[in-house]
Amino acid sequence: MIIGLDVGGxxxxxxxxxxxxxxxxxxxTTDHEDLFSTVLSGFTQLLESVDPAQIERAVISTTLTTNxxxxxxxxxxxxxxxxxxxxxxxxxRTGDHYYAVxxxxxxxxxxxxxxxxxxxxxxxxxxxDDGIQYVGVVSKFCVRNPSHEILIKRILNKYxxxxxxxxxxxxxxxxxRRIATTHLNAAVFSLHKSFFEAVKKSLVEKGLTVPIRILKxxxxxxxxxxxxxxxxxxVLSGPAASIMGAIPYAPEGxxxxxxxxxxxxxxxxxxxxxAPLLEPVGIQRxxxxxxxxxxxxDSKGIGGDSVLRVKDGNLTIGPDRQGPAxxxxxxxxxxxxxxxxxxxxxTGNREKAVAGIETIARQLGxxxxxxxxxxxxxxCTIILKKTFVMIDQINSQPVYTVHDFLExxxxxxxxxxxxxxxxxFFAQKIEDLYQIDTLAVPNSPVANAVxxxxxxxxxxxxxxxxxxxxxxxxxxEDFAEPISKTFSEDDLMExxxxxxxxxxxxxxxxxxxxxxxxxxxxxxxxxxxxxxPRGKIFRTKMQLKPGLIKGYETVLH
Amino acid sequence: MLKALHKxxxxxxxxxxxxxxxxxxxxxxxxxxxQDQVTxxxxxxxxxxxxxxxxxxxxxxxxxxxxxxxxxxxITTESHLISAGGAKVIAxxxxxxxxxxxxxxxxxxxxxxxxxxHGGRGFCHINIEAIMVEYIRSRYGVKRIAIVDTDCxxxxxxxxxxxxxxxxLFLSLHQDGRTMFPGTGFPGELGGPNAKGSNLNIPxxxxxxxxxxxxxxxxxxxxxxxxxxxxLVINSAGQDNHYTDPLTxxxxxxxxxxxxxxxxxxxxxxxxxxxxxEGALPYVNLGIILAMAGIDYAGVVEPDYNPEKLxxxxxxxxxxxxxxxxxxxxxxxxxxxxxxxxxxxEIQIRHKEIxxxxxxxxxxxxxxxxxxxxCGGCFEIDSQATPGFHILGVHIPINACPACIEKGYELFDAxxxxxxxxxxxxxxxxxxxxxxx
Numbered sequence: 001m002i003i004g005l006d007v008g009g010x011x012x013x014x015x016x017x018x019x020x021x022x023x024x025x026x027x028x029t030t031d032h033e034d035l036f037s038t039v040l041s042g043f044t045q046l047l048e049s050v051d052p053a054q055i056e057r058a059v060i061s062t063t064l065t066t067n068x069x070x071x072x073x074x075x076x077x078x079x080x081x082x083x084x085x086x087x088x089x090x091x092x093r094t095g096d097h098y099y100a101v102x103x104x105x106x107x108x109x110x111x112x113x114x115x116x117x118x119x120x121x122x123x124x125x126x127x128x129d130d131g132i133q134y135v136g137v138v139s140k141f142c143v144r145n146p147s148h149e150i151l152i153k154r155i156l157n158k159y160x161x162x163x164x165x166x167x168x169x170x171x172x173x174x175x176x177r178r179i180a181t182t183h184l185n186a187a188v189f190s191l192h193k194s195f196f197e198a199v200k201k202s203l204v205e206k207g208l209t210v211p212i213r214i215l216k217x218x219x220x221x222x223x224x225x226x227x228x229x230x231x232x233x234x235v236l237s238g239p240a241a242s243i244m245g246a247i248p249y250a251p252e253g254x255x256x257x258x259x260x261x262x263x264x265x266x267x268x269x270x271x272x273x274x275a276p277l278l279e280p281v282g283i284q285r286x287x288x289x290x291x292x293x294x295x296x297x298d299s300k301g302i303g304g305d306s307v308l309r310v311k312d313g314n315l316t317i318g319p320d321r322q323g324p325a326x327x328x329x330x331x332x333x334x335x336x337x338x339x340x341x342x343x344x345x346x347t348g349n350r351e352k353a354v355a356g357i358e359t360i361a362r363q364l365g366x367x368x369x370x371x372x373x374x375x376x377x378x379x380c381t382i383i384l385k386k387t388f389v390m391i392d393q394i395n396s397q398p399v400y401t402v403h404d405f406l407e408x409x410x411x412x413x414x415x416x417x418x419x420x421x422x423x424x425f426f427a428q429k430i431e432d433l434y435q436i437d438t439l440a441v442p443n444s445p446v447a448n449a450v451x452x453x454x455x456x457x458x459x460x461x462x463x464x465x466x467x468x469x470x471x472x473x474x475x476x477e478d479f480a481e482p483i484s485k486t487f488s489e490d491d492l493m494e495x496x497x498x499x500x501x502x503x504x505x506x507x508x509x510x511x512x513x514x515x516x517x518x519x520x521x522x523x524x525x526x527x528x529x530x531x532x533p534r535g536k537i538f539r540t541k542m543q544l545k546p547g548l549i550k551g552y553e554t555v556l557h
Numbered sequence: 558m559l560k561a562l563h564k565x566x567x568x569x570x571x572x573x574x575x576x577x578x579x580x581x582x583x584x585x586x587x588x589x590x591x592q593d594q595v596t597x598x599x600x601x602x603x604x605x606x607x608x609x610x611x612x613x614x615x616x617x618x619x620x621x622x623x624x625x626x627x628x629x630x631x632i633t634t635e636s637h638l639i640s641a642g643g644a645k646v647i648a649x650x651x652x653x654x655x656x657x658x659x660x661x662x663x664x665x666x667x668x669x670x671x672x673x674x675h676g677g678r679g680f681c682h683i684n685i686e687a688i689m690v691e692y693i694r695s696r697y698g699v700k701r702i703a704i705v706d707t708d709c710x711x712x713x714x715x716x717x718x719x720x721x722x723x724x725x726l727f728l729s730l731h732q733d734g735r736t737m738f739p740g741t742g743f744p745g746e747l748g749g750p751n752a753k754g755s756n757l758n759i760p761x762x763x764x765x766x767x768x769x770x771x772x773x774x775x776x777x778x779x780x781x782x783x784x785x786x787x788x789l790v791i792n793s794a795g796q797d798n799h800y801t802d803p804l805t806x807x808x809x810x811x812x813x814x815x816x817x818x819x820x821x822x823x824x825x826x827x828x829x830x831x832x833x834x835e836g837a838l839p840y841v842n843l844g845i846i847l848a849m850a851g852i853d854y855a856g857v858v859e860p861d862y863n864p865e866k867l868x869x870x871x872x873x874x875x876x877x878x879x880x881x882x883x884x885x886x887x888x889x890x891x892x893x894x895x896x897x898x899x900x901x902x903e904i905q906i907r908h909k910e911i912x913x914x915x916x917x918x919x920x921x922x923x924x925x926x927x928x929x930x931x932c933g934g935c936f937e938i939d940s941q942a943t944p945g946f947h948i949l950g951v952h953i954p955i956n957a958c959p960a961c962i963e964k965g966y967e968l969f970d971a972x973x974x975x976x977x978x979x980x981x982x983x984x985x986x987x988x989x990x991x992x993x994x
Contacts (some may be wrong), residue, residue, distance in 0.1 A: 112860035176599035
């Protein structure tokens with residue numbers, strides 16, 4: 001049997017799954033001040049009268065790092081960056097202990113200016129005096145040549161508890177995002193470590209000794225050990241859990257929209273043939289941009305508890321929440337009240353809901369029913385409009401080859417899957433309004449925990465081969481090997497697959513779930529100097545796609 | 558915070574799967590390192606910098622600017638159409654005020670492609686800027702446009718297309734034609750009789766450095782633009798003036814390009830040549846993008862940049878000053894030169910021979926233009942390509958006067974079907990294109 005636990009904004013759900021389906025589910029109130037007790041009480045209630053020896057797997061999705069970012073409770077850490085030619089690295093400052101140092105590597109990975117070891121020594125001493133324990137080191141183009149980062153780490157080793165290097169974060173180019181991501185890993189490390197060590201200890205005390213897996217933003221899992229090097233990857237795993245929970249109900253061979261309608265926000269994501277769409281570079285929310293692999297989600301500040309207002313004769317919904325719906329004792333009218341007025345929902349205090357919607361109706365000059373109808377319809381329209389904007393953005397993403405330009409995939413969803421508390425009510429309305437096949441995911445509140453429980457291990461490797469320089473590298477994996485001039489595309493793919501497999505198994509993948517391999521990118525270039533060929537450059541990215549582990553999907557239907 | 562001062566649009570289309578041939582300078586690898594640099598710098602994450610996806614230009618788009626022989630499809634590939642389409646996308650975004658300025662980083666280039674195109678010359682098959690400019694004129698009705706060509710090679714294609722157009726000012730800065738392909742672009746080449754002085758060719762001696770380029774910009778280009786008062790400034794941004802370019806002999810640098818861009822303030826920049834793909838393009842393109850967006854570019858310096866080594870000699874400086882003075886004199890006399898060029902209604906003839914180095918075609922032209930004081934004047938081009946076709950192309954300019962419109966149709970109707978393989982009419986006022994045969 002397997003366990004999935006998802007810490008949500010209001011409630012935390014934990015489920016126990018067997019190959020017959022959901023055996024048990026529990027709900028506890030999320031205490032953001034004390035996530036440890038929340039998680040622990042979820043496990044305690046779930047494991048009551050269950051033999052821990054029967055558990056094969058446990059996956060946890062938390063809001064620990066997300067909260068740390070939002071509440072700005074991240075620990076101060078040091079950052080050393082070396083930029084070389086380009087934009088002033090001062091723009092990417094992460095805090096007080098940020099040092100731009102000399103040294104430069106170019107786009108081919110060639111050293112153009114050396115590291116100044118004395119300079120690094122001086123900075124290290126200064127940071128020690130400032131009480132810094134964790135440091136991130138990032139050099140521009142380190143994914144082509146990490147030698148400067150490694151050299152700087154060697155100098156720093158004796159001064160600090162743990163050092164995070166930029167080239168381990170991702171194989172993607174993007175210096176500013178690499179700085180932000182490395183900084184995040186360093187800054188949430190101690191929080192993440194103490195939290196999960198405590199969880200692990202408590203679970204062992206309960207007799208649960210299976211390795212714990214942690215859900216990542218890309219809807220995949222990683223082992224606890226792997227997470228210690230990349231704690232930042234757990235950020236925004238909540239939306240990922242719900243999207244994974246929708247996968248069993250997604251159509252095969254078609255595109256689908258996933259809407260997770262909560263109290264305050266609605267998360268929007270897309271599935272292509274049951275596989276979630278990923279962000280091209282990494283998580284971004286507002287001005288925060290990272291290299292963290294993530295599902296492509298966006299959220300709109302609208303949900304069941306969004307506040308309704310009338311401004312200049314126009315209805316507005318959200319983006320704020322001032323409490324529950326009036327029908328449940330809240331202070332202001334909400335879409336939930338409108339659904340109760342329309343008898344779409346049959347809970348709460350209907351009189352209070354009617355009173356709330358009446359204030360809106362009066363200002364709009366409508367009858368109570370018409371006003372409620374207008375609220376409900378407007379909610380659906382706002383959510384779907386945002387969804388269509390996202391589809392347009394995805395379809396107008398730039399491409400860099402004639403082939404991709406002419407043959408590029410166009411996302412065209414034919415089904416909508418709705419999750420969240422009010423899912424069944426919205427699903428019907430959306431289908432009526434837009435004539436798109438819409439389904440409310442059954443047992444929706446638990447779906448997130450199920451999604452976490454069934455998520456398989458994901459990972460990606462980026463390889464770069466340069467036959468002129470005679471080397472194939474995947475610096476993210478600390479891999480570099482000499483190659484001959486005859487190194488071919490097939491050799492590259494074989495190397496990539498070997499590395500991917502190794503990485504996946506290290507991150508806790510089961511051998512039976514290693515088949516969903518996808519070549520995300522492949523490029524090949526002839527290097528020509530003075531009109532004669534000097535070699536070839538090959539680049540590829542290969543990934544284990546996010547998806548569900550085998551053997552459980554059908555039991556949910 | 559890092560933010561673009563001017564909202565800047567970029568189309569980045571490196572055509573990673575297209576080359577003229579595998580070892581040609583115009584090959585897949587050309588923008589690879591530029592893309593790496595731009596991506597590593599996080600350019601597309603900067604608020605105010607917007608990346609656009611190119612579109613496909615159509616045969617109709619090309620027909621506003623050029624006579625393609627035998628037709629558009631025969632001399633273009635998808636890559637050419639995406640390249641021209643990329644420039645169009647930037648033009649739309651600028652004209653619709655979504656962005657303040659934009660840079661189309663596209664390949665293949667186009668500025669050696671002339672009014673009549675039988676194929677590839679100087680790595681160009683169709684003229685990207687001209688297709689974009691004619692699209693802007695037809696779609697948005699923009700009257701006065703200036704094209705400043707800073708590629709190291711004379712932009713003879715664009716020069717040719719706007720030779721008779723007084724409303725499009727074409728300025729080209731390039732390495733002296735006596736030392737460089739295509740061997741043209743001398744100060745005396747000033748445009749046709751109806752448009753004298755609206756083409757200004759500024760040859761620069763080999764070895765010209767940043768100092769020389771910026772001298773010409775400050776003492777010639779900017780004052781001329783100031784007087785011409787264009788509604789739109791376009792920069793054909795070739796990057797082969799760089800001190801490491803393998804095909805040229807100049808000493809320009811990334812800082813210089815960025816400064817030139819800051820001074821010129823182009824509304825639209827379109828990438829042209831530039832073949833120092835590792836040592837120059839990544840830095841030059843980054844410098845241009847930052848300059849257009851109004852972001853500090855002081856840190857964009859080539860790793861091996863040594864200004865002392867690149868200093869230009871006193872004799873070069875003197876030559877440049879002399880040329881600048883000469884060009885400014887021509888410019889001040891432009892109206893008089895047009896007055897003296899001929900009598901209205903009279904037909905003037907020009908013979909021209911063109912070699913297509915990329916496709917090995919030799920073309921002989923006879924051009925007949927109607928002298929006109931009311932518009933650019935209609936003209937016909939009798940063009941015989943070897944190997945290739947014998948065609949006649951008639952052009953009626955976009956702001957044509959009634960007499961020139963009438964004359965244009967007269968020339969088209971009179972053209973003999975027996976003599977020519979194809980006869981074309983480009984009716985720009987009506988945005989129409991006709992062909993006989």
